[in-house]
Amino acid sequence: MKDMSLAAKGHDRIAWAAREMPVLSRIADRFDREKPLAGVKIAACLHVTTETANLMLTLMRGGAEIALAASNPLSTQDDVAAALVEKGISVFAIKGEDEDTYYSHIRAVLDTHPNITMDDGADLVTTLHTERLDIIDDVRAGTEETTTGVIRLKAMAADEQLKYPIIAVNEAYTKHLFDNRYGTGQSTIDGLLRATNILLAGKVFVVAGYGWCGKGLASRARGMGCQVVVTEVDPIKALEAVMDGFRVMPMTEAAKIADVIVTVTGGLHAVNAEAVQNLKDGVILANSGHFNDEIDIPAIEKLSVARRMRRDFVEEFELKDGRKIYLLAEGRLLNLSAAEGHPAAVMDMSFANQALSIEWLVNNASGLEPKVFSVPEEIDRNVAQTKLESLGITIDKLSEEQLAYASEWRSGT
Template sequence: MEFHIKDPGLAEKGRLRIEWAAMDMPVLARIREEFARERPLSGIRIGACLHVTTETANLALTLKAGGASVALCASNPLSTQDDVAAALVAEGIPVFAIRGEDRETYYAHIKAVLDTRPHLTMDDGADLISTLHAERPEQAAEVLAGTEETTTGVIRLRAMARDGALRYPVIAVNDALTKHLFDNRYGTGQSTIDGILRATNRLLAGSIFVVAGYGWCGRGLALRARGMGARVIVTEVDPLKALEAVMDGFEVMPMEEAAERGDFFCTVTGDLAVIRKEHFLRMKDGAIVANSGHFNVELDLEGLREISERVRRIRDHVEEYTLKNGRRIYVLAEGRLVNLAAAEGHPSAVMDMSFANQALCCAWLVKHASELEKKVYPVPEEIDRRVAEMKLNAMGIRIDRLTPEQEKYLSSWEMGT
């Protein structure tokens, strides 16, 4: 397949939306100008499995400006923006993604990207790299290196490295400070609330909002829910994160207790079966349940079906499960990423930093991949700091610099009080 999208006729609408997003992505725009001059990716084929959004489109165009041949598929069946896919195809970038595609088509699209024989892989959730390793191990030897965008994918890749299964080095872009401190916290916080409100049009003020997981995404979501007037409960398995949530002013308790109290529930853990049958059975009539972790496994939907006597679609992105006890549970976006399935994903301003890291890491890997072992690496500190500096410059913000005396003091042990 040269490409597989819903409708090439949507290209003009997509082009305008990509342009709108670009207005709030000044760091990536500067990198694109630099790439166009220096062409650091000339001759490099990049296979990307990412959410096909306006922000991703600007990343793909930046990589193309750097000389790369880019092929793109979706990292989630419900996150594709079909007009954006059409616009990228019109720009000569093969895209294999259709919003709402079934599982078979989803993996056929991943294999179509692998058919382009990429030198670099770019993942959001590690489905591309896991498919490559499981089904085409001989092809993995052709890959120089890869990058991974999200927490779930990094967890999977570290497990592969630990088991000796990883066949090439991968940079965990998710772990860059300019990614997870901003994208995960402010991006997930805002976009998840946006998705829940678009799907339900319910009032958050005065409600009880249960956040499962207090990593950076959970912190952002709890913060934004409280900002909308909700009373927030946090559930955790990590005592340090639970303690932090308490110190941040949130109630903390097991999901078993929270299930009886919550009006809204949202999982952001990266693990499976966080909300299970026993929790659904305790929920009040009308409880709204969503997920903003990468995969829909965070909600035990099979278990929910087992205890339900009827399931119906009551409005866009809302499925009503009527339990055998008569109570109704409302699941948003089929349990998939609610911020992308029911809304548009993270704001462009935070994806600007995330995708700046992606682009610069690709150029860095072209130069240094041969020096690396087959394991997961952090984003080089110089890239992380450069992205932060570029973002501050774009915002018109200046900061202090250390004086020579201060630098000497910080690097010495002789000087005391």
Template sequence: MGFCGCGKSTLAQSLAKISGSVVISSDIVRKGLAGIDCCQHHFEDTDQGIYSPEMTQNTYQAMYAQAEDALKEGYSVILDATFLKEHQRKQAEECARRNNAGFVILEVKLTPELAQKRLEKRLDKPSVSDGRWEVYLKQIKALEPLAVQPNHVIIDSSKSTDKQLLTYWNFLNPIKENEVVMPNFDVKDMSLAALGKKRVDWAGREMKTLSLIKERFEKEKPFKGIRIAACLHITTETANLGLVLKAGGADLTLCASNPLSTQDETAAALVEHGINTFAIHGENNESYYRHIAAALDAKPQLTVDDGADLVATLHSQRTELLNGILGGTEETTTGVIRLRALADSGKLRYPIIAVNDAKTKYMFDNRYGTGQSTLDGITRATNFLWASKTVVVVGYGWCGHGVAMRAKGMGAHIIVTEVDPVKALEAVMDGFSVMPMAEAAKLGDIFITVTGDKHVIDKDHFKVMKDGATLANSGHFNSEINIPALESLSCGKDTIRPSVEEYKMKDGRRIYLLGEGRLINLAAAEGHPAAVMDMSFANQALSLEYLVKNHTKLEKKVYAVPEEIDRAVAATKLASLNISIDTLSAEQIKYLSSWQEGT
């Protein structure tokens, strides 16, 4: 389907070549019914003559009849028509179903400017189509928009359609056997799907808590008929969460929560698993937000966010969708801070569970996960030896703890900078040097920011850094290091190796920025190990289930993960590690809940 001039007939012919399908074109059928030479233009008003509503109705009926005949003979059929009206699309679908055929809507899109150029070009050439710019404008008005459905695929005919078609054809085959419903997607390369599936399976082996939840969800289907939009790092661990939600009956759409963290093979594997996926590694800002918009186009009832970009977009640009949302979850510290600010301003429009604040999340994911994977990212980017290096850890929260602990274990000298006196004192007691950044800047070999704050390494700090100082961020956004200030001080920039940019200072020093200042553990490595994401995502899955069951009782606030979920995740994780623990005796329960017994 698509407006005139968008390229659907060309596409239909290409698809017919790949698939051996029969193409039934409304232009040819219409002119055949009217007894007109199909290759001659027959310009008439949209509501007149061969374009009258009756003729259009007859044309579509004739197309369905021809399609039935072809399907009965075992052919696949491509119906090439505008399909502006919902009833026309429904009748086509019924025709397919009656004949046990799969059904997919390929919507061909092109910008109006390009469509106009194409229409003008073909005006004086023989063509079966009578499409003109004025007809195109009327079609835009007449279009009944498509209800969101999983078998609706958009093809951008300004790009290479052959590549897009090959990708889709790989999906159309299983549809014929009634197995797969084609998802919506925009990923880099579907040929990476087989590799991605292996990697997703590999991560899944370390995610035992999530597997147990999946087994239950498969039976209970807590998300049956529920649309979920999730903006998360598109990694193998997220893919496993996606499979759990899908097993629970969800209609899931995923988009990336960071332009550099997407694993393209994982994105392709997700599509092959039937999950709508919009994510391309290294995408620019425009594509990043277009993909968020695509996830919202699915009209979600539940949202899953990591950093709150999805929720912020909903509350600023897609407010018409807010009434349909039951609730949401947020994965990370920075997102929770943004959402609390939204709630405090009285503007949050649905309940959100702060998954980050579950003990089984931040004590493990932020500490052990970020600790290990941040060092992994820096090591992969630089191949540095940690032993003997002076590492400045900026922020001694949960992530800072993990990073400092692991760097110390590798033989580095650690300096911590903080603004919170309690955290600073803790760092001192943990055996680390603590000082202001103005001092630490002169001493560090490697700087790692994990504050969730802005410009914690700033212009004055760059000015006093050593030649060769290396900067990495593992906090959520790429604003912790003041990159524009670094650029203003430098007289040149060079990519030394993947994820390593050299900034040449005007005084001859060199400063290295890793991963464009974005989360280094995801930009240069694979993010947290699966075993730790197992707990974070178990909290996600169970919190989403909780929202489905309890949303009517919840207010428009940011909620903590219910204690029973946190404890259940810890107990299941222990069981999966074959570790059992003691339980309180009756005497101990009584003792711990009384005040009478003393020395």
């Protein structure tokens, strides 16, 4: 943890975020009364932000003992980390930590012998499975927050290496339809503008990947006046992008015309060595997927004759032929490295799913196989209903007659 003198600022920012998180607040109040997590040790590897802080405080009010590490070396908000320590939560996270420190923090969290893991990217779970099998019998279950982590965990399960059940919070409708789309869309643009202060209007903006994060980012870039191009490997998603009004082409072609390229695929080298060869002078490269593997940074380094920092989070690479490429935030999560991550209002639903999934696992994990599971539908719907109520919005309910009609097969034309 960097500096305890930052705690006061952290408390203020955590309280500000809480104003936009009414669903989590209602859960916290119930947890405080019922203590459903009493005696449970939780090891969390998440982005240490104001929104995450409110989730940690909710779990603590439920009776849990928590140790928290960062899930990305650049995503920690140091004032938040200090404030959480003052609240009684063990935090191992410093913005800008190197890789060795990053993994030492994950190991420190595992040293608490947790019963539940909470992960964002699956680094905690994979470290546990590869280095700390001696404590794995203490772990009952876990949750995973993001697409990249879910992919890794499903691969572990397919290889029969996953030792306990994990709920993929990312798969909840109230997570990926809102957090991934509206959260990533807005926060990535925020990070891009904070890092560069460029005018987006008129720029050719390439979005690599048209999943829910890509949909949100493409929509927001178009709203800023950009000419948006989408690259995809999935023909269905590519067709959807076309019908949403975007140009679609291979990355090697898009690289020739792009002013800005942002990757949100969750995969490897969406901007590969061939695309790097085609990049035009002055292009800005960034990533909002979980790992910086989405951009082939070694290929850029191999072609470079010089590199220097131009601004905070903006590194200039000068290529042998004189072209300049600008890489933002080391290719790491732009929205959390150069900005503050998703707005609290959208994380309210994601973290409500986290809190309720933890509670559900404490009560039900013993009957589950070591696989990746979706968020129970009743939790997902409860989160949506509570969010609507917090916004003062009511919806219709089916009458008995309508319910009967919906289950009747005899009536027809």
